[in-house]
Amino acid sequence: MTLRYRLTFISVAFMTLGLLILGLTLYSAERAILLNGVRDDLVRATNQIQSQYAEAKKPLERYFSGTSVSLLPVPNEDFEGSPISVAVYYPNGVRLASTPSFMGEGPTLDSTELASALEKNSVISTKPSSYGRTMQVVSPLTFDHTVVGVLVASQSLRTVDRALDTLSLVFLIAGSLTVVLMFLGISQITKRGLRPIDMIANTAEQIVRAEDLSRRIAVANPHDELGRLATITNDLLARMEGLFNTQKRLTADVSHELRTPLAAMRGNLEVLRRGAMRNPELLNESLSDLEREVARLNRLVNDLLFLAQTEAGVQMRSEPVELDTLILEVFRELRPLAEHVKLQIGSEDQATVIGDRDRLKQAMLNLAYNAIQHTPEGGAVTLSLERVGREVALRVQDTGEGIPPDILPNIFQRFYRADKSRVRKGGGAGIGLAIVKWITDAHRGTIEVRSNVGEGSLFTLWLPLAPATDRLITGQLRESPSQPLPIVK
Ligand SMILES: Nc1ncnc2c1ncn2[C@@H]1O[C@H](COP(=O)(O)OP(=O)(O)OP(=O)(O)O)[C@@H](O)[C@H]1O
Ligand SMILES: [Mg+2]
Structure with missing residues (x-):
């Protein structure tokens, strides 16, 4: 059975039970x-009859005057419902007088009732008669404290029974109609209510069938439970689509990046096979080409490995790192590569941050390496370190080609290169800045770029100072424990 009908049946069952309880209570109350x-x-x-007889102080026969019914003082105008019939019996059970019985219904007296009346007890009972039920009260008539007769007053319950029958019929018809209406109404409400779930299921089915993650569920009311479910499912789909596309792009980019140096190496090997061995100039050129491609492949594989580690959520080391010595190391390492430009160190404050030394060095190297690569002959690349408040700014400034404003927002994306068609002499895969960004985020820092085409670029890496340095600056002795760095994916 579908959820819709299950919900409908359960709701209708509960409501029917409620109706039944209500109907039975009303019926019993009315009957009572x-x-x-x-x-x-x-x-x-x-x-009334007993007290009037007691006041009259007459023998039974004389008061009730034989069979003369008119003498029976039954004041009908005070009474509701059917007329009351009355009969008077001698103590031996013989009837002395009675009002005319209506359609054969009238007082009757059986031996047990007679016996109780003779013992001065009244008995109220309901008896079946030929036209329905009657209720009667049997009670003693006394004269001088002696029971001289028995009085039976009875009334037909036909009107009562008919009213109760009508009431149950009304309850039955109205109740059945209500149940049918409730079933139709609730099944419609649940159908409408469950429509978004249906849509979610259909969309999910379409996505599975068409393998199309770009589809989304229409959200009618984003604030109710189902709307929230649809919204969260859409978010989930968007995330899956994003991950799926990244994965696709990554695979395509990686295979492309690996193929290019491999093709260059194969070309060089081919040149060597064809006789370059005998030509020292050509041999030298091919070997240095091969060397460059191997270095490029090596760097690429290392970068990819790093990216894979970041994907896996590797925990960074968290120790004090002196940035002034780090910047000197970077300077020394890059000096041999910067033959065509002037590599220099600008301002150099002392600063310690909490983080992973190797990663921070890699970020600086990537920035500086980019600057050297994109600065033409005669230009300058300046590394500097400056403390600003509770932060430290690591700057790499060049006087190179600069970055056009339209591509500036993209340079931190993986595999993004400004000029894809450029013959990349030692040019990279476009991972360097993505790695810098990742390392900066992992150190709770930020990265800033300013660039003017033709004038140069300035990359600033802002990092929070280590608490100890913080104390030195502010002169406070408060202990502020360093927290472990977050795992960044
Ligand atoms: N200092 C800079 N001057 C001009 N353009 C730059 C500079 N730094 C980065 N870029 C631009 O940003 C792009 C992305 O840089 P990124 O370091 O991520 O990749 P890459 O240097 O091409 O390759 P990789 O670093 O992986 O070897 C570069 O291709 C380049 O176009
Ligand atoms: Mg780079």
């Missing part, structure tokens, strides 16, 4: 009210 009304009438009539 009506029967109590009849009983009260009979008791009142009996009391």
Whole structure:
């Protein structure tokens, strides 16, 4: 059974039970009210006749005057419902007088009732008659404290029973109609209510069938539970699509990046096979080409390995790193590569940060290496370190070609290169800045770029100072424990 019908049946079942309880309670209350009304009438009539007879102080035969029914003082105008019939019996059970019985219904007296009346007890009972039920009150008539007769007052319950029958019929018809209407209404409501779930299921099915992650679920009301489910499913789809596309792009980029140096190496080997061995100039050129490509492949594989590690959420080391010595190391390492430009160190404050020394060095190297690569002959690349408040700014400035403003927002993306068609002499895969960004984020830092085409670029890496350095600056002795660096993916 579908969820819709299950919900409908459960709701209708509960509501029907509620209706049933309500109907039965109302029916019982009505029945009790009506029967109590009849009983009260009979008791009142009996009391009235008994007290009038007691006041008259006459023998039974004389007071009730034989069979003369008109003498029976039954005041009908005070009573509700059917007329009350009354009969008077001798103590031996023989009837002395009675009002005319209506359609054969009237007082009857059986031996047990007679016996209780003779013992001065009243009995109220309901008896079946040929036209329905009757209720009667049997009570003693006394003269000088002696039971001289028995009075039976009875009233037909036909009107009461008919009213109760009508009531149950009304309950039955109205109740059945209500149940049918409830079923139709609730099934429609659940159908409408469950429509978004249906849509989610259909969309998911389409996505699976068409392998199309770009589809989204229409969200009618984003604030109700189902709307939130649809929104979160859409978010999930968007995330999956993003991951899937990144994965696709990564695979394509990686295979492309690996293929290019391999093709160059194969070309050089081919040249060597064809006789370059005998030509020292050509041999030298091919070998240095091969060397360059091997170095490039090596760097690429290392970068890819680093990226794979970041994907896996590798924990960074968290130790004090003196940036002033780090910047000197970077300077020394890069000096041999910067033959065509002037590599220099600008301002150099002392600063310590908490982080991973090797990673921070790699970030600086990547920035500086880019600057050297993109600065033409005669230009300058300046590395500097400056403390600003509670932060430290690591700067790499060049007087190179600069970066056009339209591509500036993209340079931190993986495999993004400004000039894809450029013959990349030692040019990279476009991973360097993505790695810098990752390392900066992992150190809770930020990276800033300013660049003017033809004038040069300035990359600034902002990092929070280590707490100890912080204390030195502010002169406070407060202990602020260094927290472990987050795992960044
Ligand atoms: N200092 C700079 N001056 C001009 N352009 C730059 C500079 N630094 C980066 N870029 C641009 O940003 C792009 C991305 O740089 P990134 O370091 O990520 O890749 P790459 O240097 O091409 O390759 P890789 O670093 O992986 O060897 C570069 O291709 C280049 O176009
Ligand atoms: Mg680079």
